[in-house]
Amino acid sequence: MQRRTILQWIASTAAILPFQRLRVLAQPRELTPAAIAMLHEISPTVLPASLGVERLRGTVDKFVQWTRGYREGVALSHGYGHPRLQKTGASPVPMYVSQLAALEAGARAKGGTWSTLDLETRRALLDAAFTKAGVRALPPRPIGQHVVADLMAFYFRSSEANDVCYSAMIQREVCRPIAITVRKPQPLP
């Protein structure tokens, strides 16, 4: 194949590639360092600050790991009774990055950084962001509507949060001997 033919082939192929796909190829596949830093900055507002710095940091780190483990186009649970085939959508990471950047810009527009804003201003920013993203309730798990709602779902829907809420070692999702379940759950240490 001559060089001109190759270039013509590349040009014609590029012309029929969906624009969307090219745009996606240019988008981040992982949360950027700036996005991760913003998540850490937001976490004491949206997760229980009473968990302490280390557990907050650990929760954000696990959420970042969750984004790395996300797979596109995988069949979701079919359901029972009225089953239907659904698949996981595109990675939420590019949207997460832009949503975090928007929150940072929103904070700047209010005259500070996220941490320096008062709680009600932060709440108003998140309220507007959730409304724009269509978030009406706490998602059952991260579902890619809004990064902060997903971070909150990641924690509040967890077995760990359930234990914190009930102040008891229920350990809902932990493999454990069945004999343990016959006793009232022990208080958290």
Added chain:
Amino acid sequence: MTHETDICIIGGGITSAMLAQKLSELRPGVHITVVEAGRSIFDVQNRGRYRERANDYGEHPWHDDYIEDQQASGIISMTMAVGGLALHWGGACNRFSEEDLRLKAMYGLAVDWPIAFKELERYYCEAERRLNVSGAPSQYSEDWRSQPYPQPPIPLSYNLQILKAWAENSGLKFDGLPMARNLTPYGGRGACCVYDTCGEVCPSGARYSPDFTFRQLMEPQKIVLHDRTLVRRLVLDERRPDVVAAQGVHQDRPADPVEYRAKTFVVASGYCWSSHLLLLSSSSRFPNGLANSSGLVGRYMNGHSFISATANIDDQTFPGQNMTHSLISRQYFRCATDKPFVRHDTRVWESSAGRDPRLRTPEGKLLLGDELMADWRSRTKGSSVRLRAYVDVHPSADSRLTLDASKKNRYGDPMPKIEHRFDDATRARQAATTAHVLNVFGTLAKASNGRIANSSESDYLDHPGGGCRMGADAATSVCDSYGRTHDHANLFVVGAPTTPTGGCTNGTLTFVALTLRSADEIASEFPTRR
């Protein structure tokens, strides 16, 4: 390609596994071939990871367990794989009661089963042994049993102990639900570790799953399993009404049809695909399909409807201890013959309904961080209780599975369409039945300052069966009590499709018990080899 075998079992679900296992024990020299349209998913070692991904990402834990163009309208699960729906069943192993088998004689309703309960009870015991059921004998004397459960009952969690005491204030007696769940390792499967995902995937294999049985039968070559092979039709002998071949196609070799020639054919394809195959196998001699001289193949499709509710009570529980275990009362399995007919089981689960974390207050204020946790904690005093009743409803002849010419698979076969319909008597008593069940729930709730928060009625039938109902009369049934079709002596249908009515509790144990009884009859066709 043609395969010769003695017994060809079409379908690879729980009844197929139990049938193949028992036949291989009764007649070790007989060649048994199981043909399943879906794939084998035998990677037990990965199930812990699949569970994690199901929890974390909502991914389906049984990868590629469906065939996209082999789906039915009105079906309750898409799964088509070796193991069938029992790959992800909850493991509930309730028995039907004598009333289920004698509806006509006792109440003048529906139809009697052509089998005595005492006879079926023997096979319940065998089914419980093979599935290694863990259970407590019912507190109701009518629920007699001739043998103890093979395992002690699943220990009641602290939550269920609280709820049992609460529920029994109503005067009903409750026991832990019998389940096919290993308390100690058994049958090559592990012990229960309370993963609490029985109905999704069990990483330890404690909850019985047919894939274990198939692997155990295949490795010593007790049976041959051909997966990913769709049987599309059964072919009759040119003169006699005997089936001589099952014809199908392997997913990877669509241009090279596969044929199975056998002495005996058993359709073990569940409530949907069994009738479907018989209807697809029409010919000039049998234009309405095989085994269908009565015209009843695909009719009397059954199951049970259900009514659910959430109660709020003051007793304190800790949701998440063992959410897949529950309590059952069999009080309303019985119904006095001089009272309006109503039969149902009564089930109780721990629940967190209405007490889960929420993003906004009822006034719409966005909750964040510690506020959200405080709001959540403030709503955890007391308990939610999940209640459900499976209700005995009876099908009409128009409760049907038909071939839908508008939906075809890649081979051009019309796909099934299932539409459930109740008989006149069921429809006439429907409002009274609902009122009765809600009254029972209300009575339960009264203890511990309880009240019913909400209730709902099902929009599909659970544990469906029918389509090839059994009976003594060839004019009003498709097969006899062993599943042998009236029209073709060497063609059997087993399990759910053969049930005339759907009972008022989980059906799987009954489907298995009936199949084990069929196995004795099928084995009798083959002389014992010395």
